Amino acid sequence: MTDRALVVVRAGALTTVQDRGRPGHAHLGVPRSGALDAPAAALGNRLVGNPPEAAVLETTLTGCAVRARSAVTVAVAGAPCRVTVDGRPATWGAPVLVAAGAVLDVGPAVSGVRSYVAVAGGIAVDPVLGSRSTDLLSGLGPAPLADRMVLHLGRARFAPARVDVAPQPAPPAELVLRITPGPRDDWFTPDAVRLFTSGLYRVSAASNRIGLRTEGPALQRAVTGELASEGMVLGAVQVPPDGRPVVFLADHPTTGGYPVIGVVRPSDLPSAAQAAPGIPVRFVAVRRR
Structure with missing residues (x-):
């Protein structure tokens, strides 16, 4: 060998x-x-x-x-x-x-x-x-x-680092995701928008590399019609018919037909990758930049 x-x-x-x-x-x-x-x-x-x-x-x-x-x-x-x-x-x-x-x-x-x-x-x-x-x-x-x-394996080109243990951030005990509202937050009732950024959710065991699914209060829609499929981005928070937000991760579909209530800051997504099932999730609205 x-x-x-x-x-x-x-x-x-x-x-x-x-x-x-x-x-x-x-x-x-x-x-x-x-x-x-x-x-x-x-x-x-x-x-x-x-x-x-x-x-x-x-x-x-x-x-x-x-x-x-x-x-x-x-x-x-x-x-x-x-x-x-x-x-x-x-x-x-x-x-x-x-x-x-x-x-x-x-x-x-x-x-x-x-x-x-x-x-x-x-x-x-x-x-x-x-x-x-x-x-x-x-x-x-x-x-x-x-x-x-x-x-x-490829050919090793450089010497390894000389460290005893490299510091790393601890996995989150509570996942706080900063979101920019929209583009389809107007498809939800005002109460649902307030609930989205004030309610407590938890990471669902059904989460995977495609999306972090949540369990918690359902978000009610103000618009009940169908939304034409549109482009999806990394961190988009899509709300399917059950009303529970889903945060799109790296393997997410590039288009979708459910409304996106907000988009998570990219710098918060590594923490989402380490959020175990049952971990509390809070969505915090931030201003558009």
């Missing part, structure tokens, strides 16, 4: 290959995709000496385990979790050397949702439309990890 590759031992609930995504193709019906917690993915790459565009593994809640075919340097960032190499504890949030034949096990998230496994050289799958990201909506990019899958 001398080639630069990882063999998947335990794929986990949902582990995908992600990089910075493929923005700029919405006119083709292609979402941007990419790591949901982009700062965490970027930190993992910095720790192992990768350029920021290198592809990493994004785990969901239950982690994953891989066997290294040759000695590699890895780092786990994002949701805190137990990290072991052949059963021995290793450091989360720092570069770790994994010997040839050893198994890196990224355990379930202690808090948060998504951990990021960066490997020196990056995951070397073929890019599609300039990105190696898995897109769950369109099916572009590599398939989610499965047991015994082989992941080839």
